[in-house]
Amino acid sequence: xxxxxxxxxxxxxxxxxxxxxxxxxxxxxxxxxxxxALAGAMLVSDMAQRWxxxxxxxxTVQVAPMPGAPIASLDERAEAALTVLRSVPGVRxxxxxxxxxxARLLEPWLGSGASDPLLPMPRLIDVVVDGPVDVAAxxxxxxxxxxxxxxxxxxxxxxDLRSFAGAIRLAALGxxxxxxxxxxxxxxxxxxxGLAIHRPVVExxxxxxxxxxxxxxxxxxxxxxxxxxxxxxxxxxxxxxxxGLHRASQGLQASLLPDLTLEPWQxxxxxxxxxxxxxxxxxxxxxxxxxxxxxxx
Amino acid sequence: xxxxxNVGLRYGTxxxxxxxxxxxxxxxxxxxLTGASGAGKSSLLKLMYLAHRPSRGLVTLFGxxxxxxxxxxxxELRRQIGVVFQDFALLDHLSALDNVALPLRMAGTxxxxxxAHCSEILRWVGLGNHLHAKPSTLSGGQKQRVAIARSxxxxxxxxxxxxxxxxxxxxxxxRLLYLFEELYKLGTTVxxxxxxxxxxxxxxxxxxxxxxxxxxxxxxxxxxxxxxRVNDLRRE
Numbered sequence: 001x002x003x004x005x006x007x008x009x010x011x012x013x014x015x016x017x018x019x020x021x022x023x024x025x026x027x028x029x030x031x032x033x034x035x036x037a038l039a040g041a042m043l044v045s046d047m048a049q050r051w052x053x054x055x056x057x058x059x060t061v062q063v064a065p066m067p068g069a070p071i072a073s074l075d076e077r078a079e080a081a082l083t084v085l086r087s088v089p090g091v092r093x094x095x096x097x098x099x100x101x102x103a104r105l106l107e108p109w110l111g112s113g114a115s116d117p118l119l120p121m122p123r124l125i126d127v128v129v130d131g132p133v134d135v136a137a138x139x140x141x142x143x144x145x146x147x148x149x150x151x152x153x154x155x156x157x158x159x160d161l162r163s164f165a166g167a168i169r170l171a172a173l174g175x176x177x178x179x180x181x182x183x184x185x186x187x188x189x190x191x192x193x194g195l196a197i198h199r200p201v202v203e204x205x206x207x208x209x210x211x212x213x214x215x216x217x218x219x220x221x222x223x224x225x226x227x228x229x230x231x232x233x234x235x236x237x238x239x240x241x242x243x244g245l246h247r248a249s250q251g252l253q254a255s256l257l258p259d260l261t262l263e264p265w266q267x268x269x270x271x272x273x274x275x276x277x278x279x280x281x282x283x284x285x286x287x288x289x290x291x292x293x294x295x296x297x
Numbered sequence: 298x299x300x301x302x303n304v305g306l307r308y309g310t311x312x313x314x315x316x317x318x319x320x321x322x323x324x325x326x327x328x329x330l331t332g333a334s335g336a337g338k339s340s341l342l343k344l345m346y347l348a349h350r351p352s353r354g355l356v357t358l359f360g361x362x363x364x365x366x367x368x369x370x371x372x373e374l375r376r377q378i379g380v381v382f383q384d385f386a387l388l389d390h391l392s393a394l395d396n397v398a399l400p401l402r403m404a405g406t407x408x409x410x411x412x413a414h415c416s417e418i419l420r421w422v423g424l425g426n427h428l429h430a431k432p433s434t435l436s437g438g439q440k441q442r443v444a445i446a447r448s449x450x451x452x453x454x455x456x457x458x459x460x461x462x463x464x465x466x467x468x469x470x471x472r473l474l475y476l477f478e479e480l481y482k483l484g485t486t487v488x489x490x491x492x493x494x495x496x497x498x499x500x501x502x503x504x505x506x507x508x509x510x511x512x513x514x515x516x517x518x519x520x521x522x523x524x525x526r527v528n529d530l531r532r533e
Contacts, residue, residue, distance in 0.1 A: 011399060013390040204386050207348055208447075209376030210403045294368075297348070 011205060012198050012215075014222040020190045023223065024230035027183065031234025031277055032241075034179045035270045039242055041172030042266045046259070048165030052158060059127040059135075060152045061085065061094075061142065065120040077146040078123035084145045088138055090131035097124040183277055187284040191219050195292050206296065216289035220282050227281040231274025238270065298324045298455060298486050299345060304354030306340055313352065314340045316510045322488070324454070327481040329497050330490040332507035338490040339383065341507065342457050345488065346380045347371060359454065376404060379448030379485075381458035385440045387432040393419060393443045394428045400451040418446045422476065438469040445473065449480055456480060458489045462496055470496055 014020055063078045071077065078096060085094035097105075102124055103115040113119070135153050142149040195202065202215055246260040262270075299322040306315040315337045322328060332338050343349045344356060347363070356363040359377060366374065379400075387396050397415040406414075419428055422442040432440055441461060448456060458477065462470030474489070474496055481487045488505070491497065497504070504515040 009391070009395060011388065011391070011402075013388075016390075201388060203348075204388075205399070205403070206372070207346060207375060207380060208400050208403060209372045211372045214403055297350075297368075 010218050010222065011210075012194070012201055012218045012222075014194055014198070014218065017190075017194050017197060020194060020222065020226065023186065023190050024226040024233075026186050027227045027230030027277055027281070028234040028237070030179045030183050030186075031231040031273050032237045033234075034176050034277070035235055035238035035273050036241065037172045037175040037179070038270060038273070039238065039262060039266070041169050042262065042269070043260060044165055044168040046263075048161055051161055057129055058154065059129060059133070060154070061125040061127060062150050062152065063123040063125070063146055064148045064150070065122060066148045067120065071147045074123060077148060078125070081123075081125060081142055081146040081149045084138075084141050085125065085127055088133060088141075090129050090133040092128045092130040094125055094127045097126060180280060183280055184284045187223055187281045188288050190223065191285050191288040192292065194219060194222075195289065199296075202293070203296065212290050212293040215293060216286050219285045219289050223281040223285045224278045227278040228274055231277045235270060235274055298322050298326070298359065300355070300357040301344075302355040302357075304344065304351045304356060306337075306344060306349065307352045314510050315344070315351075315507075318354070318512045320505060320512060320514065322486060324486055325481070325484050327478070327487045327500075327502045328489070329500075329502055329504045330488055330507065331492060331494075331497065331504050333492065336507040337510045338492075338507055339459055341505075341512075342380075342459050342488070342490055345455070346378050346457050347375055372403075376400065376451060377454045379451070379453035379456045381441070381444050381448045381456075381461045383459040383461075383463060385432070385444040387440055387443055387447075389432050392429045392431060393424060393435070393446075396432070396443055397447045397450050399447060404451060414450060415446075418450055419443070422446050438465040441465055441469070441473060442476075445476060449485070453485065455486045456488070458487075460491055461489060462491055462493050467495065471499070474500060 061081055063074060063081055065074050072080070082094055082096060085091055099117075099121065100115070102121055105124075107115075110119075135151065139151045142151055205215060242260065242262065249260045299320075301318045301320050304315060304318040305313045307313045318341065330338050330341065340349070344351055345358070347358070350356075350363065358374065361374065388399075391399075394412070394415045397419060398411045401411045401414060416425070416428055419425060422445060424430075424439060424442055424446070427435060427439060430439075432443065435443065445458075445461070448458070456477070461473055461477075465473065470493065477487050477489060478500065506513040506515050
């Protein structure tokens with residue numbers, strides 16, 4: 001089955017060409033893959049941004065239990081750490097997590113046993129900063145005032161996360177570029193084959209006074225029509241796939257998975273895919289036809 | 298209108314199919330181009346409708362030296378030439394009207410005018426009831442008339458026909474020649490390649506006769522030199 005161009009009349013019978021028969025479907029496949037790649041990149045970006053904004057601007061202080069050590073008790077050391085933190089310029093708040101909150105954080109790994117009072121739980125302090133903080137100096141003050149206290153500024157986490165999100169975006173961009181290259185090659189092949197098949201008609205049109213642009217417009221209309229229709233179908237398929245994934249993800253409890261919901265502006269970006277493919281096809285068809293016709297009398 | 302001076306044409310490395318062709322056709326003239334099959338009639342017409350460039354010699358068309366015309370300038374010149382091809386050269390996937398409309402659409406004529414003009418000319422050639430017929434459903438004579446309608450739709454200054462009566466019976470052939478005669482009377486320069494002597498004898502027009510690639514000039518029966526400035530160059 002071939003996608004038929006919408007324009008009913010063309011001087012060249014391109015619609016029945018074997019070469020262009022699958023152009024629409026190939027474009028549909030390309031649009032499908034490009035839309036999924038773009039959607040994937042946008043979803044991962046969103047996820048990374050959420051994690052980033054959740055972690056940036058915050059510090060975590062952990063005061064570990066040190067049984068047998070000749071130092072103050074865990075609660076005293078935690079209070080000392082709090083005092084230090086609240087005296088540091090740039091720290092907006094420092095809140096100690098309750099035992100229940102710590103147990104909930106550990107529950108995915110330890111199960112219901114996380115709330116066992118016999119487990120040697122550390123004290124965790126959630127710190128929110130609203131200005132620059134000298135992390136190294138703070139770390140020294142904390143270890144001095146509260147032995148066993150460690151300060152985590154999430155820098156390693158954030159660096160890894162940003163690196164991962166950047167790699168995903170780069171990979172998606174690579175996929176989109178490859179799809180574009182494949183689209184160009186497909187159009188070049190289809191147009192060259194069409195020119196070879198219809199060379200007698202093209203020569204006849206030339207003899208009647210047709211310019212090269214007149215001939216190229218015939219090919220341009222044909223490939224743009226097929227690209228728009230194929231791209232539309234590909235986009236619909238991608239939209240259906242994304243919706244299906246979104247529905248499937250709603251049944252999962254894993255909170256680390258990205259939210260597979262696209263914002264309206266992100267859907268607008270996906271809507272541009274068929275248009276971009278059609279534009280690429282138009283430019284490619286025009287250049288291919290004009291360059292090929294230059295060799296004709 | 299047309300001037301050939303010592304023109305020769307060869308395809309590839311073969312021997313010349315046209316040799317030392319020299320003649321001048323004045324605007325508004327009517328000539329038959331005759332000769333046996335293989336004498337070079339189609340090749341000479343191809344030079345006239347700018348499908349080929351000569352291997353040697355000078356071709357001047359509408360006052361332009363064809364050796365100096367760039368490829369970009371060719372479409373404008375070609376639109377001033379109407380051609381009736383021997384095999385009609387109609388596009389099978391287009392209707393009669395769309396075939397006739399090709400030269401107008403190439404010239405950017407508004408679509409409403411295209412339909413009006415094409416319908417009118419198809420009625421003029423007796424195909425008013427076949428505007429939307431595909432060529433495959435038309436008879437040889439009807440196809441020929443569509444081809445003629447297409448060749449004159451944009452009022453060309455020069456009309457060239459290659460064996461226009463070759464695929465039709467004598468009755469239709471005669472009607473077609475009267476059609477060309479009417480165009481000639483409207484001021485179009487006409488050259489018709491044919492080997493149908495019976496039809497030619499019924500018209501009093503000079504001939505360009507090709508014999509084995511060389512041109513002989515035969516004036517009209519009345520000896521009128523009117524448009525028969527043919528071979529002016531030789532006399533010079």
